Amino acid sequence: MLKKLLNEPLVHFLVLGGLLFLFYFYTADLEETENSIVISQNRIEQLTKDSEEKLLSILTEEEKQKLVDQEIYETILYKEALKIGLDKNDADMRSHLAKKMEFVLYDTEEFPTPSDEVLEKFMIDNPKDYRQEAKITFTQSLMNPSTEKFEKEYTLSEFEASNIFGRSFSEELFKLEVDEKPEKIESDYGIHEVYITSKMIPKLQVFEKVKEQVKEDYLNAQRAEKNKVIYEAIKSEYSINIEKK
Incomplete structure (x- = not known):
């Protein structure tokens, strides 16, 4: 039949x-x-859930938006990778293809070696990255009984103070000014009476000492700016729809 x-x-x-x-x-x-991207609400919720489980904290709206932006970024580069056949005989996930597409798009040009004048200007324009670490000199005495033993006088950076006395103590310590009356600050060990004797104003480091770091940072910044222009040009060709709740 x-x-x-x-x-x-x-x-x-x-x-x-x-x-x-x-x-x-x-x-x-x-x-x-082909050039349409839809980010569903289910996908956003899944991305948020995965990230929160990994970080063990609730994401802010700004952090959630960054997840969506990264999803769009990977999807665009994934689609571009498919267009030129990078998926052929390749079982890797989309993020891996996006990384391969980054290499194809971005890592194709060597930038010329910048002059010292260019690097010094970059250093001056980004002073926070090349300042000496701020330090503070202070005396302290622990007011309540404790088995912990501390020196009477310290000269510490904010990071060093945080490691010894705790983060909240360090933050309050660096708000104090020289020669003010003694202040009481609580640490992880109790109440300290603190007196500031000097504060080192952070200055720019000597250019020659940080020249190689400045050069690396400058080239990375140039590359990132060029990559952003390339990505935005490609992104403009896509219709992107982010589903709302």
């Missing part, structure tokens, strides 16, 4: 018509949808 049915011309026609319909359905709007 089945063999006879398969030989019927009408069955052949219906099967062929169905195949043509499927072909048309999947290809007719390919050009129109």
Whole structure:
């Protein structure tokens, strides 16, 4: 019965018509949808859930937006990778293809070695990255009984003070000014009476000492700016729809 049915011309026609319909359905709007990206609410919730479980904290709206931006970024580079065939015989996930596309798009040009004048200007324009670490000299005495033993006088950076006395103590310590009356600050060990004797104003380091770091930072900044222009140009060709709740 089945063999006879398969030989019927009408069955052949219906099967062929169905195949043509499927072909048309999947290809007719390919050009129109190829550059469309839809970030569903379910996907946003999944990204948020995964990130919060990893970080063990609730994400802010700004952090959630960064997740969405990263999802768009990876999807765009993934689609660009598919366009030039980087997915052929490659079973890696989309993020891996996006990384490969980053290499194709971005790492194709060597920047010329910048002059010292250019690097010094970059250093001056970004002083916070090249300042000496601020330090403070103070005396302290622990007011309540404790088994902990501390020196009477310290000269510490904010990071060093945080390691010894705790973060909140360090933050309050660096708010104090020289020669003010003694202040009481609480640490992880109790209440300290603190007196500031001097504060080192952080200055820019000598250029020659940090020249190589400045050069690396400058080239990275140039590369990042160029990469951003390339990415934004590609992104502008996409229609992006982020589903709202």
